[in-house]
Amino acid sequence: MRLRLLGAVAALLLVCGVAGSAAADTPSERPAAPAGTQAAASVQVPAGVTAGVAVFDRQTGTFTEQLNTGTQFRSASVVKLLLALDYFWDRAPDYSVPAADRAWLEPMLRSSDDKAASAYWSDHGGPAIITRMVRTDRLGLSDTAPPPAGYEGYWGYTALSARDTVTIYRYLLDKAPAPVRDFVMGNLRQSTRCASDHFDQHFGIAGAFDKPWAVKQGWSGSSFEKGTCGTPGSFVAKTDPTTGTTTDSTTGTTTDSAGTSAAAAAASVDLARPALHSTGTVGANDRSIVAVLTLHPTGTSYGKAYTDLGRLTRSLDVPGGVRPAGWWYGTWSDHVNVRPGPSTANPALTQLPAGVEVLVGCQKQGQRVDVPPYSNDWWAYLPQYGGWISNIYISTPDNRIPDVRDC
Template sequence: MIGGAAGSAAADAPTGQPVRPAAASAEVPAGVSAGVAVFDRQTGTFTEQLNTSTRFRSASVVKLLLALDYLWNRGPDYTVPAADRAWLEPMLRGSDDDAASAYWSDHGGTAIITRMVDRLGLKDTAPPPTGYEGYWGYTALSARDTVTIYRYLLDSAPGPVRDFMMGNLRQSTRCASDGFDQHFGIAGAFDKPWAVKQGWSGSSYEKGTCGQKRTATASVARAGSPAADVDLTRPALHSTGTVGAGDRSIVAVFTLHPVGTSYGKAYTDIGRLTRSLNVPGATRSAGWWYGTWSDHVNVRPDPGTGNSPITQLPAGVEVLVGCQAKGEVVNVPPYTNEWWAYLPQYNGWISNIYINSPDNKMPDVKDC
């Protein structure tokens, strides 16, 4: 069975790619605009800098600033009450939009951003443009300002604030509150330990593929919005956080994609860009990268269809394959395949029928 012949969504995805052992500099996929910064906290130097001052609409990355605004000046021994954990934790771990919208409306909206710019000395960050004050996801943010935010968290914030924020970012859920798979970029390129806050915004992104399926409203771009110096139209996908033992590297990857780009394509492209980066302290996931085809492919707990799926893949996304094994025969006319691919990052299996490979069995992937 030739997987690539069954759908055009992954027509430009490569066949199996061995994981790169290292990288020299950022490799930006065709058609993608990017701002990238990687800061090595051990040496105090940047290992990657690309368009670091370019301003992007933040999407959900701004939730870092909302949480910090809440925690500011609450004392060195402050403990977050249970009632506030109930909205802060879902906002940081699952990128909950309702929590962010409630805090935005109740605590001054754009004034939150102004406060945090002054407190942290941010250079490029700015509130949403005139006429869009209610859209917290339209806050302007750059890669270098994002590094500043994480450096404050790790090196200057009171211990309880650091532990609360970073502890929640380490518990980022694969399924976000709006149903999108948010383990792209940093979370897909490197093994743990990592801590991430991701962002996505685009009217062309299909509904989420895991958990509950609803479309986020607060951070979705509207076609025709006035761009000023921040693009509010092209689909955005951002990955920010820390990588390695002791949070050695701070990584900020901001990307914009051509209008109409699917979520799976953007997910794949930011993954390729992030994997190309020089990130000190990072451990790169072992396996082979393969493209997939079809919509909402089920990831199963074992190589068969008898048990309920763990989750579903974004359409046409590239996945890391750890090994393959024979399992239940799957028929998707005109194709039939008994081989299954193990996806270590999902701890689950998909039928090889959905893998872009020249044969039923991938030629370079080891048996499980």
């Protein structure tokens, strides 16, 4: 069994220099809210994070959360919503999508494929796309602007705010022709966990709430390590031990880098700090529109930004949102494999972002895993991944996590 030196956190620090980082942050040890409950309205922004937040309840026609709603952020891949709408704008009355266009539109919306976005950007006027879409006779966006001079080729440098993001979704849901709404929102509901560049994109909204939800995420940062999510073209059947149901998952295939240049830091919109955004709808009939745009301190890792955005999103009052059952815990180490069963004999389904928080649904004993000087035969089931990780990588002092039920 694991040795106890100066406590598990200190001991893990001897094994790996970053091992104790998640455990030292006490919110990672708190259990999640019970399924079906809603936390009180209070935007909790982690230290060092700059955030723009808007939550709009379509049922009451009111905002339940507003923070820095007009602040401009570089859009990263959220701008792909505008590219898709620009594609459809003048296609009336026939909004059918030819197979050749479906082949790039669907990966762009579901898996945030950059090659598709770059091709459309270069073929349809680049910054002129944004200029068209902000007009009052189209979306009437107040804070959205094309990339700054010198960066016209960087679609991810488009300026965007939380309130404009809500406006985009309100247009999609309430004003867009039904075929356009159904195509765009239908693809956002099928967001793949693994994006085309192998970044895990089910952070923020997708981690904080049970389905139904629809998301378009965005990420951009030179400190974000290479994505390790999934394997190109993988197809895996997974069984949830809490329900006995089996589901299938597929992953994306290419790349999602909006680009970050140190030379761009002087632009009016911050183009240098790592950006991570979660936007979309939550609840039956897309009841709530949620926009969470964030910037993180220079050098922030993807796992850290992913965790901080998750905590912020879980603090929001989102009408219609159902919170998943389980307990949130930090993890340590790089490239932690998520497996279909509690054994290393099972091939990995995917790998976790380094040091990310995970929702643990239950735990059981399985194969012993050794990371000298520790050993652990308990495994945690991660319902949002449909797989298992060894408890040795969970930031908790015990082999068996005290407050997590057995599977």
